[in-house]
Amino acid sequence: MNIAFIGLGTMGAPMARNLLKAGFKVTVHNRTREKEEELASEGASRAASPKEAAQGADVVITNVSDTPDVEAVILGDEGAIHGMKSGSVLIDVSTISPIATKAIAEKLAEKGIEMLDAPVSGGSEGAQKGTLSIMVGGKAEVLEKVKAVLEAMGKSITHVGEIGSGQVTKAINQTILAGIYSSVAEGMVLGMAAGVDIYAALQAVSGGAAGCWVLDNRAKNMIEDDYPLGFRTKLFLKDLGIALETSKALGVAMPVAAYVEQLGTSLVKRGLGDEDVSNLARIVREQSGLANTAD
């Protein structure tokens, strides 16, 4: 199976590498062409544009930053759509708008090209180890056809509905995370202000009904007011913006997610967008007069 892989960022490069390791024939393209070199030395072909990469491919994978980038690499003048053959499949593993996703899929369908939206979670470590969780929207029979491709990049592949549903599921994930981050920050700041042994309190609550990944993996950042990556606040904010845009289009009120987006906007404006998103605790600390020890 011939695969074109477009977008070799922190996530894309290791994902393309895992396809090579799994024995697929892979052609790569990246806007900054130098990023193609390492994968070329490992056996990938290179292409000068998404269109060129897509020529002869059975599957085209796109992995770029945001909705306009995906639109450009698929539908733009040099976009993949102009190189893809009828019956081939486009898999977008970026995190973008589910509404835009449906529109792109319609354009592709006009040329007989199938699309899956397949955003991932699990971070750069998951991308390297091939242990990503992949949430897939689109036709079940199309997913079946390309499942081996996804299995080379991820450990858990879940079909969540028709086209756009993968993006909605990612939006659900980020919506829940928003509330968890903010309330874990509120809880930790409450405990610190009250003078409890906060590490002991953290341990006591972690095993019960409040137990969550954020308590286990990020509460310590909040206590120590130090926010190493992780997942950048500005990227989380982009994802949360997609979730809120989707909720507005559907008429779903998400006040907690909207509140957390406001906090994140302020952090990015202050130049803190490249810290881990657990830095939402900065604002909760400030609101409560708890000194930011790391500044």
Add this chain to the structure above:
Amino acid sequence: MNIAFIGLGTMGAPMARNLLKAGFKVTVHNRTREKEEELASEGASRAASPKEAAQGADVVITNVSDTPDVEAVILGDEGAIHGMKSGSVLIDVSTISPIATKAIAEKLAEKGIEMLDAPVSGGSEGAQKGTLSIMVGGKAEVLEKVKAVLEAMGKSITHVGEIGSGQVTKAINQTILAGIYSSVAEGMVLGMAAGVDIYAALQAVSGGAAGCWVLDNRAKNMIEDDYPLGFRTKLFLKDLGIALETSKALGVAMPVAAYVEQLGTSLVKRGLGDEDVSNLARIVREQSGLANTAD
């Protein structure tokens, strides 16, 4: 060791039973005296008042509903303080105000009585099986002295700081839960409104960074709009009120917790306070025009 156990509700009765099973000599008292009978048939002595129960006890345990109840059974005319001897220990396992707890401890200290605040989590099942998590505030050496008593009722006993810290830790727990419940509800409603396969989406997000006990154990209630107990909304609201009262006293801003308290207040007013607290999803559904299927 002689133990007096005051308050034989859903949690108290099985906790007192576990003390009997562990071989302690237990005297029980409950405002509604009939509730003492079953434990008496299992070997407990009965007392007509907290004061009488406390006479000769090395440890007095109080387990009642709210701050004024704890004040009454300890400091009231027939309160335990009038029966307790110097050098004995009062353990309050209720969930009440940490500020009131400190005031009660000061009154007890004047008579040479030590106090630990030791709220629990783990529900009635944990109380029956003796697997509660117990968060203990007070002097470490006092905890050491009565540890066997707590170990007869709970599995995880964590010392979290000076007197009142157990209650603060419970408040942290409920603060975090408030945010998790509301954001899981927002996420589930977003997914349902978008028409994804919500059970598949739930599975996809549960294993990642948004993973939490509420997703694993309560999201299904929200999807099905059916809220069997669990933990009553009105009791959760009482606990969250304590957390917010504490945060106000400390000058800690907790807008997410305050927002969720407002939702809960509305549910209780509408007669829905005896459902499981996952019924916060009712409001998120209503705000989004998603029909309440169970009504």
